[in-house]
Amino acid sequence: MCGRFVSTRDPASLADEFLAVDATGNDAPRADYNVAPTKSVLAVVERHPRDEEGTVDTSTTERTVRVMRWGLVPHWAKDLSVGARMINARSESVLDKPAYRDSASKRRCLLPADGWYEWQPGEGRKQPFFITPSDGSTLAMAGIWSVWWDRDDEGGSRPVVTCAVLTTDAIGEMATIHHRMPLLLSRERWADWLDPDRTDPADLLAPPEDDLVAGLELRPVTTAVNSVKNNHPGLTEPVAISAAEMPAPTLFEVT
DNA sequence: CCAGACGTTGTT
DNA sequence: GTCTGG
DNA sequence: CCAGACGTTGTT
DNA sequence: GTCTGG
Numbered sequence: 001m002c003g004r005f006v007s008t009r010d011p012a013s014l015a016d017e018f019l020a021v022d023a024t025g026n027d028a029p030r031a032d033y034n035v036a037p038t039k040s041v042l043a044v045v046e047r048h049p050r051d052e053e054g055t056v057d058t059s060t061t062e063r064t065v066r067v068m069r070w071g072l073v074p075h076w077a078k079d080l081s082v083g084a085r086m087i088n089a090r091s092e093s094v095l096d097k098p099a100y101r102d103s104a105s106k107r108r109c110l111l112p113a114d115g116w117y118e119w120q121p122g123e124g125r126k127q128p129f130f131i132t133p134s135d136g137s138t139l140a141m142a143g144i145w146s147v148w149w150d151r152d153d154e155g156g157s158r159p160v161v162t163c164a165v166l167t168t169d170a171i172g173e174m175a176t177i178h179h180r181m182p183l184l185l186s187r188e189r190w191a192d193w194l195d196p197d198r199t200d201p202a203d204l205l206a207p208p209e210d211d212l213v214a215g216l217e218l219r220p221v222t223t224a225v226n227s228v229k230n231n232h233p234g235l236t237e238p239v240a241i242s243a244a245e246m247p248a249p250t251l252f253e254v255t
Numbered sequence: 256c257c258a259g260a261c262g263t264t265g266t267t
Numbered sequence: 268g269t270c271t272g273g
Numbered sequence: 274c275c276a277g278a279c280g281t282t283g284t285t
Numbered sequence: 286g287t288c289t290g291g
Contacts, residue, residue, distance in 0.1 A: 001264065003274025036274070036291045074261075076268050084290065087274080088263055098269060099261045119274065121265075126275090167263080180264075226275050228291045 001088055002141065002165045002182040004225070005035045005116035006130070006236060009138060011042060011065045014112050017138060018044045018190070020063040027067050034231040035070065035113075037087040043068045043143060043163055044110040046194035061196060068109070072164035073148040074099050080148065080160065089144060089164045091183050091205040100164070103144035105199045110190060111143040111165060115236065117225055120177040120247065127245050128225050129177055130236045134217045142166040142183040142193060142205075166205075172213040176247035184208040218247065 008031035015022040029040040046063040048056045071083030086099060094104045115132030116139075133139060145163040152158070166183040174181045185193055186209055193204050220241045224230045 001274080003264085005274095034291095038291055072262090074268080076261085081289075082261085084288095085262055090263070093262095097262075102268090117274070128274090164262090178264095228275075 001118075001167050001178065001180040002116045003037065003087060005141075006114040006132075007032050007035050007042060007112065008114050009042075009112060014042060014044065014138070015065045018063065018065065018110065018112070018140075020044050020046075020065050023064040024067050029067065032231060033233055033235045034225060034228055036228045037071045037084055039070055040067050041070050041111060041163065042066070043145065044112065044140075044190075044194065045107075045145065047196055063194065066161065068145055068161045068163040070164075071162055072100070072103065072144065072146050073160065073162045074103075074146055075148055077148060080150070083148075083162050086162075086164050088167045091142070091166045091168045091207075094144065094166060094205070095202060100144060103146050103164075104201060106196070107145045108193055108201065108204075109143040109145050109163060110185065110194065111141040111163065113139045113141055115139060116141075116182060117221070118174075118178045118181075120245075122245065125223065127241060128221050128223060129247075130219050130221045130225075131174070131181075131216050132219070132236070134215055139182075140185045140187070140190060142185050168205075168207050171207060172210060172216075173218055173247070174213060174216070177218065181208075184212055186212050220245070 011022045011024040011028045043066050046061050048058050049062050050056050072086040073083040089100045094100045118129050119126040143163045148160045149157040150160050167180045168183045170179050170181040219238045222239050225235045
């Protein structure tokens with residue numbers, strides 16, 4: 001699954017890499033080695049542009065890097081707090097769930113990441129791992145987003161854009177520490193995933209390619225990452241663990 | 256009809 | 268908002 | 274995901 | 286045990 005990740009690329013670099021325009025303004029989050037639910041994250045979206053009257057130009061699209069709050073809050077929610085529980089969406093059911101399906105068909109995004117954290121359950125204490133591409137490239141996690149209107153007492157309202165990370169069955173080496181993982185999208189799949197005209201994205205939800213997963217490095221890290229108060233590059237550095245704590249291939253084989 | 260949920264993960 | 272359960 | 278709280282009244 | 290907050 002994905003309940004914690006790392007994002008250190010700045011918006012301009014991401015805009016460059018994802019062929020997008022940096023639309024983060026002044027509220028872009030800083031490099032973050034411990035991104036947790038409810039925090040601000042950077043996302044890539046693609047939409048048909050609208051003019052000042054709100055008329056949509058369907059002949060073209062604009063791809064932008066934006067700031068979102070992690071934890072999807074559907075437009076009908078009474079308050080922001082529901083987002084804390086809507087941090088992941090199962091790719092197998094996202095098109096059917098009332099809280100997610102509109103977003104899945106009309107509001108998909110990419111959530112760039114340096115890598116993500118996974119806690120391997122076991123005897124005693126859980127061992128955290130950091131999973132990151134061996135070649136240092138940027139991961140793109142499949143995401144969905146929504147707008148929630150934060151109303152004040154004077155009748156005004158302010159939009160809050162929120163998002164969730166899609167999950168899928170763990171495959172390859174990932175299955176040795178956990179049975180779920182983020183839906184990672186190879187570069188070849190970015191354009192289709194973001195295409196606002198693909199409103200029936202069933203075939204966009206295919207699992208990650210084996211070679212994409214094979215290119216990931218899985219590294220045990222300090223339990224300091226457990227606390228969101230800790231946030232520094234050391235959280236992603238390898239630590240020595242005992243043989244008993246090494247990822248065991250049989251641990252999470254599918255039943 | 257109204258009330259209440261709307262989600263995932265892991266663990267037993 | 269929309270669906271499910273009672 | 275993990276960590277940390279989990280409560281109200283009244284008084285300053 | 287269960288919920289909220291980050």
